[in-house]
Amino acid sequence: MQVDFKALFQTLADWTGAAETSDRKTGETLLAMMRALVRFDDMVIFAYRDKARPIDLFSTFDADDHHIFVTLYQAGPYLLDPFYHTARAARAGVFRMRELAPDRFFSSEYYRTYYSQTRLAEELGFFVPITDGVTVVVSLMRREKTGVFPSGEFGLLKDVEPFATAFVRRAWGDLAGRFAEVGQGRGRRSEPVSAADRVWRRLNLTDREASIIELVLQGHSSESIGLKLDISTGTVKVHRRNVYRKLGISSQIQLLSIYLKNLQS
Structure with a gap:
């Protein structure tokens, strides 16, 4: 598409003279500029x-x-x-x-x-x-x-x-x-941190197992995980098998379901 310079400069002019600085107004200004x-x-x-x-x-x-x-x-x-x-x-x-x-x-x-x-x-x-x-x-x-x-x-x-x-x-x-x-108003600031970390403790995973499983869920292959953690691909696979055995599962979809369920509990 062609750049709409008229809309762009009008948005900039309106923003320069605006008194309101709310999230909504700021977002709408940025939206208009990007759409131009x-x-x-x-x-x-x-x-x-x-x-x-x-x-x-x-x-x-x-x-x-x-x-x-x-x-x-x-x-x-x-x-x-x-x-x-x-x-x-x-x-x-x-x-x-x-x-x-x-x-x-x-x-x-x-x-x-x-x-x-x-x-x-x-x-x-x-x-x-x-x-x-x-x-x-x-x-x-x-x-x-x-x-x-x-x-x-x-x-x-x-x-x-x-x-x-x-x-x-x-x-x-x-x-x-x-x-x-x-965090203070709704009790949420520390919750995501502890919720994410509590999942692995609740499931009785070691720190190494937790690190590997998080990367698995993010979409990393065993080779990619090995490179990120500086361990062999074989070691990654062993830890992954051990986790699946601990949790009594056999697939990544079951792993994700357990993870999300525990995050929200």
Whole structure:
């Protein structure tokens, strides 16, 4: 598509003179600017900090899609999301999902059980580390009917990155307090951390077994896990078999079911 310069500059002019700085208004401004540049179907903005439940700052979803992309995601699946792990690593830039996903992501049970519900052809994100370990991710999504982002539009978004980063840092430069408020007000700040870690203790897994199984659920092959943990592929397979034996299961879908059930209990 052609860049809509009139819409872009009008949005910038309105933003410059705006007095309101709410999440909704800021999100709508960023949405209008991005839509003047490239075609996409939906946008969602999350803030991540360590293993805490992500804060949803803005989204364009209807009620049904909001349940899948936000409510259900925040309940536990975010812990297996490549975007979440990239945000935790404080990487900055614009990345396509397929650049970040593990080697077996698109055949993983996480993908089949959760991510396939999104019906996305492609998702890309602006990753903006801010302060106190917080990273804001602006995700642009194209549905299957729309198709993937053309290389030209992706290249344009790469050029836009410095401005998008500055915009996000100006709008949401201090979110650490928001994470603390969520924890104090709803008892949620520490819950995702302890819930994720409690799963493995409840299932009587060792630290090594837990590390391997988390990577399995994220969509890493045994070879990829061995490289990440600096152990042999054979050792990975032995630990994986031991875990399956401990849990009395024989498939990754059973493993994911146990994991998600325990996260939400």
